[in-house]
Amino acid sequence: MRKILVGMSTCGMSAGAKDTYAKLESLLPEDSPHELTITGCIGMCFREPLVEIREGGTRTIYGDVDPKRAEEIFEKHIQGGREIPEYVIYKVEDDKPVGGQELAFLAGQERIVLRNCGLINPESIEDYEDRGGYQATRKAIEEMAPEQIIEEMKTSGLRGRGGAGFPTGLKWSFAAGYSGEAKYVVCNADEGDPGAFMDRSVLEGDPHAVLEGMIICARAIGGTHGYIYCRAEYPLAIHRLQLAIEAARERGYLGRNIMGTDFDFDISIKQGAGAFVCGEETALFASIEGERGMPRIRPPFPAESGVFGQPTNNNNVETYANVPWIINNGGQAYRSYGTEKSPGTKVFALAGKIAKGGLAEVPMGMTIEEILFGIGGGIKDGREFKAVQMGGPSGGCIPAELKHTPVDFENIPKTGAIMGSGGMVVMDDTTCMVDMARFFLTFTQEESCGKCTFCRIGTLRMLEILERITRGEGQPGDVEALTELGGRIKEASLCGLGQTAPNPVLSTIRYYMDEFKAHIEDHSCPAGNCPALVDFIIDPQKCTGCSICAKNCPVDAISGTLKHPFVIDTEACVQCGKCITSCSFDAIFKTGKKVAAR
Amino acid sequence: MVSTDFSYRLWRHDGTPGELIPLLQSAQEHFGYIPRRAIRYISEVTKTPESKIYGVITFYSQFRLQPMGKNVIRLCTGTACHVANSGVLLDTLQDELGVEVGGTTEDGVFTLFSVACIGCCSLAPVMMVNDDTQGKLTPARTRKIVRKIRRQTLASERQAQATSDAETAPAAD
Numbered sequence: 001m002r003k004i005l006v007g008m009s010t011c012g013m014s015a016g017a018k019d020t021y022a023k024l025e026s027l028l029p030e031d032s033p034h035e036l037t038i039t040g041c042i043g044m045c046f047r048e049p050l051v052e053i054r055e056g057g058t059r060t061i062y063g064d065v066d067p068k069r070a071e072e073i074f075e076k077h078i079q080g081g082r083e084i085p086e087y088v089i090y091k092v093e094d095d096k097p098v099g100g101q102e103l104a105f106l107a108g109q110e111r112i113v114l115r116n117c118g119l120i121n122p123e124s125i126e127d128y129e130d131r132g133g134y135q136a137t138r139k140a141i142e143e144m145a146p147e148q149i150i151e152e153m154k155t156s157g158l159r160g161r162g163g164a165g166f167p168t169g170l171k172w173s174f175a176a177g178y179s180g181e182a183k184y185v186v187c188n189a190d191e192g193d194p195g196a197f198m199d200r201s202v203l204e205g206d207p208h209a210v211l212e213g214m215i216i217c218a219r220a221i222g223g224t225h226g227y228i229y230c231r232a233e234y235p236l237a238i239h240r241l242q243l244a245i246e247a248a249r250e251r252g253y254l255g256r257n258i259m260g261t262d263f264d265f266d267i268s269i270k271q272g273a274g275a276f277v278c279g280e281e282t283a284l285f286a287s288i289e290g291e292r293g294m295p296r297i298r299p300p301f302p303a304e305s306g307v308f309g310q311p312t313n314n315n316n317v318e319t320y321a322n323v324p325w326i327i328n329n330g331g332q333a334y335r336s337y338g339t340e341k342s343p344g345t346k347v348f349a350l351a352g353k354i355a356k357g358g359l360a361e362v363p364m365g366m367t368i369e370e371i372l373f374g375i376g377g378g379i380k381d382g383r384e385f386k387a388v389q390m391g392g393p394s395g396g397c398i399p400a401e402l403k404h405t406p407v408d409f410e411n412i413p414k415t416g417a418i419m420g421s422g423g424m425v426v427m428d429d430t431t432c433m434v435d436m437a438r439f440f441l442t443f444t445q446e447e448s449c450g451k452c453t454f455c456r457i458g459t460l461r462m463l464e465i466l467e468r469i470t471r472g473e474g475q476p477g478d479v480e481a482l483t484e485l486g487g488r489i490k491e492a493s494l495c496g497l498g499q500t501a502p503n504p505v506l507s508t509i510r511y512y513m514d515e516f517k518a519h520i521e522d523h524s525c526p527a528g529n530c531p532a533l534v535d536f537i538i539d540p541q542k543c544t545g546c547s548i549c550a551k552n553c554p555v556d557a558i559s560g561t562l563k564h565p566f567v568i569d570t571e572a573c574v575q576c577g578k579c580i581t582s583c584s585f586d587a588i589f590k591t592g593k594k595v596a597a598r
Numbered sequence: 599m600v601s602t603d604f605s606y607r608l609w610r611h612d613g614t615p616g617e618l619i620p621l622l623q624s625a626q627e628h629f630g631y632i633p634r635r636a637i638r639y640i641s642e643v644t645k646t647p648e649s650k651i652y653g654v655i656t657f658y659s660q661f662r663l664q665p666m667g668k669n670v671i672r673l674c675t676g677t678a679c680h681v682a683n684s685g686v687l688l689d690t691l692q693d694e695l696g697v698e699v700g701g702t703t704e705d706g707v708f709t710l711f712s713v714a715c716i717g718c719c720s721l722a723p724v725m726m727v728n729d730d731t732q733g734k735l736t737p738a739r740t741r742k743i744v745r746k747i748r749r750q751t752l753a754s755e756r757q758a759q760a761t762s763d764a765e766t767a768p769a770a771d
Contacts, residue, residue, distance in 0.1 A: 232623070
């Protein structure tokens with residue numbers, strides 16, 4: 001009997017996994033001895049859709065499986081038992097990776113959080129239990145006192161994976177120290193950083209691991225009810241969580257008298273309604289309470305007064321997913337990964353101009369270069385590595401010169417970026433850093449809740465300056481004004497959003513002053529990106545001479561003869577971009593002015 | 599599983615705190631947007647002033663006070679998509695549809711939104727049309743997709759119209 005697993009998480013489905021699944025389902029006769037099922041994301045987004053054939057201890061993973069390829073795999077491998085080596089991207093025998101085209105991507109990883117992702121059917125609690133699921137809960141309830149659980153968490157040295165890196169064991173001990181009518185265990189699943197999707201993959205691929213982490217936390221701190229605050233933009237994650245909660249209730253892991261003890265605990269899901277600031281814990285609590293999601297002053301800290309004014313512990317998805325592993329294997333075992341001050345592993349979402357975009361879980365302390373080039377396969381299309389953005393709108397850009405920086409809670413902040421939740425967006429030489437700074441500020445400016453004046457108005461003023469610079473209307477003194485405003489906003493904002501909003505701008509000023517100068521003084525964009533500062537050019541190879549661009553040009557700067565390549569008069573062009581968006585053949589592109597002159 | 603049906607939720611509301619946002623979400627699911635009367639119902643059962651409900655609605659980007667088009671386009675403008683030139687796609691969509699972000703076309707076929715990251719970064723730039731994600735877009739491909747959906751939507755509307763006409767006047771085929 002062969003087990004066929006199709007990777008069905010959001011990334012897989014958007015690459016066409018539904019069609020692949022439907023194809024295999026239609027091919028498989030009803031009385032077939034083989035079993036077709038689904039699984040979560042294994043992290044190789046760049047080769048989706050993925051199909052795995054499992055037979056005994058051998059797992060063969062095929063990449064880029066469209067329905068046509070699925071048919072071939074069905075005939076040759078599933079029915080014929082013959083592997084198709086040219087499609088195999090990863091092969092495992094008895095838990096040891098043995099080959100496949102993408103061996104390097106997975107071989108360098110240590111999977112603790114993602115231990116079950118891509119291996120089990122996330123909609124089946126039996127699959128999870130077969131992989132040792134809920135044993136940690138049993139151990140925590142039957143063999144450990146609450147203080148012992150907290151001690152074990154302290155030993156592990158696990159630090160919050162949401163970005164701030166606060167020691168989890170310590171946080172739990174605070175919450176354990178307060179009492180109230182109720183005590184809440186909150187899971188922050190409001191993954192809002194653009195460019196980060198690891199929490200989504202965990203929720204979609206291994207929802208029970210998160211539930212288990214929350215149950216153990218509740219046991220340790222005396223929690224009475226749990227909330228998972230999940231983005232409404234993640235419908236599949238919410239669906240799978242809902243299924244997982246129901247299954248856990250049926251099995252007696254949630255509800256009253258858990259495992260025959262007097263321990264009662266249940267979890268409900270709260271859907272976020274779209275506000276980035278709700279990633280900040282006090283704003284998240286306000287949102288759970290049904291209010292506008294605006295942060296409040298601390299102290300009192302959540303451990304004393306959180307949701308509905310009751311003691312509350314809040315961790316993010318990845319943090320909770322680590323907990324069952326730590327309880328099962330011990331805090332010391334967890335410490336054997338990573339560095340002294342940042343123990344364990346971290347999941348990173350690799351995106352942007354990287355050859356192999358996806359999810360990678362690596363021990364803390366690996367260098368940026370090892371992650372991007374060793375695992376991520378380097379830069380897309382063989383271009384030049386310029387920078388990596390970490391920490392989303394709260395973080396900063398780390399330039400290529402610093403690629404030997406170890407990725408952990410000590411070294412990343414020294415570069416001006418932050419660990420953040422783990423998004424790594426890679427930029428190559430075609431990315432304009434001034435434009436990136438403007439991009440992040442557009443985001444934070446829109447998402448500012450408006451409570452603190454500096455965050456509300458200061459970010460807008462900074463954005464106006466940056467917009468002016470990218471239009472080629474920069475003035476002397478602009479950079480100084482940005483730096484000053486940035487410093488003030490950081491000082492005078494209440495929550496993490498405002499305190500970090502200027503980071504992307506300040507870090508780009510720090511490393512890419514020459515690009516700011518080029519925009520302000522020379523009115524040019526070295527990366528050839530900012531529309532007002534570049535030339536528009538028609539690729540004669542792609543142009544069919546259809547004349548659509550010429551008809552759309554508001555200043556008649558495009559001319560030519562029908563059925564022959566057209567040309568743009570760069571002197572007359574006003575860089576409105578109409579021609580690019582109207583071309584049916586993607587034949588028009590932007591180029592830096594210097595390149596054009598050559 | 600707890601029903602998310604709007605009237606059911608209204609009916610069973612027992613004063614549990616924190617129910618305002620789930621109620622608004624089910625209202626939006628039911629009506630496609632949050633109409634004035636839904637705000638009135640919610641205000642009555644939760645004993646919350648309408649002004650406060652309005653404040654919550656306008657705070658969160660998920661809630662709409664206007665009906666939406668038959669197809670909803672969500673263009674991703676997250677970091678990875680931005681680096682992959684999603685800005686040009688936004689111009690293309692605004693030009694093709696003749697609406698700004700948040701707007702609905704005159705024929706009611708499309709509503710255009712931009713979203714920050716739908717988590718398909720390796721397929722950037724992407725957009726979601728209703729529940730389908732379309733990846734690796736270019737301006738030309740984007741226009742093609744939009745035009746195809748507009749044709750399909752209008753054709754099915756015409757067909758529905760024809761069927762109802764045929765029912766009223768069977769001879770006028």
